[in-house]
Amino acid sequence: MAAPSNSATAATAAADPFLAKIPSTPEELAENKRRLESGELYFAFTPDLVADRRRCAQACHLFNQAPRDSPRRDLVELWKKIVRDETPMPPQAATPEEDEALFEDQPWVELPLRADYGFNIVLGKGVYVNANSTWIDTVPITIGARTLIGPSCSFYSGGHPLDGKVRNGIKGPEFGKPIVIGEDCWIGGNVTIIPGVTIGAGSTVGGGSVVTKDVPPGVVVAGNPARVIRKIE
Template identity: 60%
Template sequence: MAELTEREKMLRGELFVSFTPDLIAARNRCKYAYTRYNNAGEVPRRRLVELWKDVIEDKTPLPPRLDDPVADDELFKDEPWIEPPVKADYGFNVIIGKNVFINSNCVMIDSLPITIGSRTLFGPNVSLFAGTHPVDPAVRNGMEGPEMGAPITIGEDCWIGGNVTILPGVTIGKGSTVGAGSVVTKDVPPFHVVAGNPARIIRKIETTMKE
């Protein structure tokens, strides 16, 4: 049986070495793609969607262009809206649902999948860290040592306040709110408000929305 590549180890959530030619190239590809997105300037919505799809390596073709610019923009009303600048490590591990708004300065360390449910809103300066390092410095060993990670899952209809940090392995349940400045280290149940460092449950949200 062939030995796993470092990329395969990464995607399996195992210890992996990130400073290998393949993964360096993957991060460079993403960096060039998000730099183009961040520097796009005043372009039609179609172009922004196209540039974002390059970041996340989404090969789904865009719908045929319409002559009316307003009508053409309307074709992309359900696509996520990501305010630049945005950064990601790999891009291909970022999965975003419909009608998602991500404010500026979002950082996504997507060593493993980062999934964001539909209609979720982000404030500015949100950091999503699905990658991490061993605590033992002898194992960590600078750039020569291994890394690891765990997926981050944010449910539908969530509100993530500004300056929030979400750590590896965290799941935030549907309809929940994370207060500004929080550091989320543990799972958040659906329809709850959490806040603080580390984030703690403040209250349950009373809503007519069904889980």
């Protein structure tokens, strides 16, 4: 996604009376949440959103502190707390091997990780996420089934105005744009994906790349900014 121009962002903010102060009333907080979800400028440091991030930080801490030899059941349960998935866990199987098999389609997420909200992370069946991932999940980040993600990858679905006076540190507005990664992709290590990017099914992103615009299906991209290197036959 191309970043908005300084003048365009400043003009939008100046014309919007909602951005004159941080929301505080129930009605203003509800409108703030609506704006967040719709990709408009909103305020991130309101009590409700701060509370959501603190909940997620605690859930991530518990996940990251899990023993390395934890059973899959324990890790899946801790992950479900991060993403706020309240689907009941299946009953314990008769043997450890049979119990592990119950979770074969669940995403496999290595620790440690960091996320903002958690509940905006949507991982398909059989997704693998290597260690040290970062999820700025201001709005949904959706990863298709069987996609593989290398270590130290970062997914940034939140952004800030370019105009410093509008941005105004933690007292200013932000925005969110969804990230969508298709099925059967391979995201190499240390890749960064910025707000609003869609990566088509079956594509590969080379290690160390910064993905700043949409990637079509079935191609290899690499670089900063990432560009198409070749099609996958």
